[in-house]
Amino acid sequence: MQTSAVPDLAHTHARPVHWLATATAMAAVVAAAGLLQPRAATASQAGAPGTGSAAAAAPDPAGVQLPLECGGAKTVVTGKASGDLDGDGSPETVAVARCDAGSGTPPSGVFVLTQGRGTGPRVVATLLEPLEKQSVKDFAVRDGAVTATLLGYSSPDVPSCCPDQQEKVKWRWQGGKFVRSAPAQARSM
Structure with missing residues (x-):
């Protein structure tokens, strides 16, 4: 009679209930991460020319028609951040947006918004065109x-x-326009 040196490890066999428990735990972690986001960045310079005593509000991309061709799908803003990019004392907002395609990795666009005088926010520059097919x-x-x-x-x-x-x-x-720079090499994944 031969005996095994390793005991029967019945609990190591994955069953559907194990996969369900793992998926539930992962969903909870993702949901918690979504709720624990830092506050939106704001930037202002006290006493900057033309700003007066009140700090200017950064433009909200929710009120802007972004230049995306989505063919009937909705536009989704996947990221936004604000800061004074041109040194005028007023914050601009940079929005990363894409079409809500539902599958695959739809290309992104990166847009700079400013608060118009007497009007709402507007797009003043496109840093990354969706036609470049990058996210x-x-x-x-x-x-x-x-x-x-x-x-x-x-x-x-x-x-x-x-x-x-x-x-x-x-x-x-720089020099009245946005200039793109990158390290000398692109890195493959």
């Missing part, structure tokens, strides 16, 4: 610059669900 992650506005990681595709054969290239970029206001 955005790690997006921020810091020290007068917009930074992001762009995800893209090495060829049309790569499925839209799974970008296989990434590039870190920065946009800064």
Whole structure:
């Protein structure tokens, strides 16, 4: 008679109830992460010319028609941050938006908004065109610059669900326009 040195580990066999418990736990973690977001960034400079004593409010992208061609689908703002990008003492808002496609990885657009005088907010610059077929992650506005990681595709054969290239970029206001810079190499994923 031969005995086994390893006891029968019946509890190591995955059953549907284990997968259900794992999925429930993951859903709870994702929901908690969604609720625990930092407050929106605001920037103002006290005493800056033309600002008066009250700080200007950053434009809200919810009230702006973003230049996206969604073919009947809704536009979704996936990120926004504010700061004084052009040094005029008033904050601009940078919005990352895409069409609500429902599957795959729809391309993003990155838009700069300003508060119009006597009118509502308006788009004044497009930093990333959706036609470039890239999506955005790690997006921020810091020290007068917009930074992001762009995800893209090495060829049309790569499925839209799974970008296989990434590039870190920065946009800064210089000489009356936004100038894009990036490290010398793009990194594949």
